[in-house]
Amino acid sequence: xxxxxxxxxxxxxxxxxxxxxxxxxxxxxxxxSSRLEMALASPGLHALWAHRASHxxxxxxxxxxxxxxxxxxxxxxxxxxxxGATIGRRFFVDHGMGVVIGETAQIGDDVMLxxxxxxxxxSLDPTVKRHPTLGDGVTVGAxxxxxxxxxVGHGAQVGANAVVTKDVPAMAVATGIPATVRxxxxxxxxxxxxxxxxxxxx
Numbered sequence: 078x079x080x081x082x083x084x085x086x087x088x089x090x091x092x093x094x095x096x097x098x099x100x101x102x103x104x105x106x107x108x109x110s111s112r113l114e115m116a117l118a119s120p121g122l123h124a125l126w127a128h129r130a131s132h133x134x135x136x137x138x139x140x141x142x143x144x145x146x147x148x149x150x151x152x153x154x155x156x157x158x159x160x161g162a163t164i165g166r167r168f169f170v171d172h173g174m175g176v177v178i179g180e181t182a183q184i185g186d187d188v189m190l191x192x193x194x195x196x197x198x199x200s201l202d203p204t205v206k207r208h209p210t211l212g213d214g215v216t217v218g219a220x221x222x223x224x225x226x227x228x229v230g231h232g233a234q235v236g237a238n239a240v241v242t243k244d245v246p247a248m249a250v251a252t253g254i255p256a257t258v259r260x261x262x263x264x265x266x267x268x269x270x271x272x273x274x275x276x277x278x279x
Contacts, residue, residue, distance in 0.1 A: 182196040
């Protein structure tokens with residue numbers, strides 16, 4: 078009886094997580110109008126769901142199958158997420174193609190990445206954290222490279238094609254090569270302030 082109840086709880090939690098993923102994706106993708114379309118045609122979501130399975134295998138010590146599953150997902154979606162990476166809730170990758178997320182990357186809740194983003198390492202030492210940490214609510218523009226054991230704070234934004242190798246404070250904007258960081262005027266409307274940084278939209 079207990080086994081049946083646990084199984085039912087697992088299925089219920091899985092369905093709830095899938096619905097949450099779909100709704101979060103729909104909020105961020107104006108080109109898609111239904112959960113069904115999103116579920117069938119979003120490579121970013123497919124990559125995320127495959128990662129959840131591969132990550133569960135990885136933390137259980139079943140590492141070769143975890144890597145094989147992640148490579149199959151990479152071939153199918155164009156998104157490469159190492160099974161060791163930690164990803165929070167309501168994560169979304171728009172378009173997906175060319176995204177690379179390294180083994181020790183940590184991603185908070187409500188994070189959005191555009192295509193060709195790299196969360197990469199700058200060290201070959203397998204005993205240290207080599208990849209970035211992204212706080213909750215971070216947005217990373219197309220083609221941006223965030224490299225090394227650095228932190229992008231909650232609510233920060235990284236512009237398209239930026240190369241970030243130093244910490245980005247919470248609610249700041251990082252653009253350029255190498256990235257420069259600034260804080261938007263707190264008195265301005267956040268959406269209006271975004272237009273001060275065209276690179277965020279490229």
